[in-house]
Amino acid sequence: MSSKTISVTANMGQGWAINADIRGHQVVIDQPQASGGTNEGPTPLEFFLFSLAGCIGSIARIAAAQQKIDLKSMEVKVDADLNPMGLMGKPTDDRVGFQQLRVEAQIDADLTDEQKQVFLDEVCDRCPLHDNIKLATEVVHSLV
Numbered sequence: 001m002s003s004k005t006i007s008v009t010a011n012m013g014q015g016w017a018i019n020a021d022i023r024g025h026q027v028v029i030d031q032p033q034a035s036g037g038t039n040e041g042p043t044p045l046e047f048f049l050f051s052l053a054g055c056i057g058s059i060a061r062i063a064a065a066q067q068k069i070d071l072k073s074m075e076v077k078v079d080a081d082l083n084p085m086g087l088m089g090k091p092t093d094d095r096v097g098f099q100q101l102r103v104e105a106q107i108d109a110d111l112t113d114e115q116k117q118v119f120l121d122e123v124c125d126r127c128p129l130h131d132n133i134k135l136a137t138e139v140v141h142s143l144v
Contacts, residue, residue, distance in 0.1 A: 029047055055127045060107075
């Protein structure tokens, strides 16, 4: 099995901002002003959903090229619900994370609706983030 390590290091900025330099890209996570942040960037939860949508879109480009599909455009929308009580440290019977993620895709390609569904299913099966969310992935945390 060959593997590739992908690494990101984030640092606390001013206020609620979290900063990272990812391959030369300056990325900021923040909270909305209504939540005490300065709204410099998306929240971690929004970035998470964007990452899933972006990964599905990226894999779709790869799959379309491999299958010689003229993928003119694709819009991926991800909605998710969570009960914020747990992340705020308040008692809840719900889990802290999202209860469900809903992925909707609009695909502009010369395919039937049935073919588009098969294509989307294949793309989601090939998407590493979709896989990590769908299946249990061990998360190890440690103090260094």
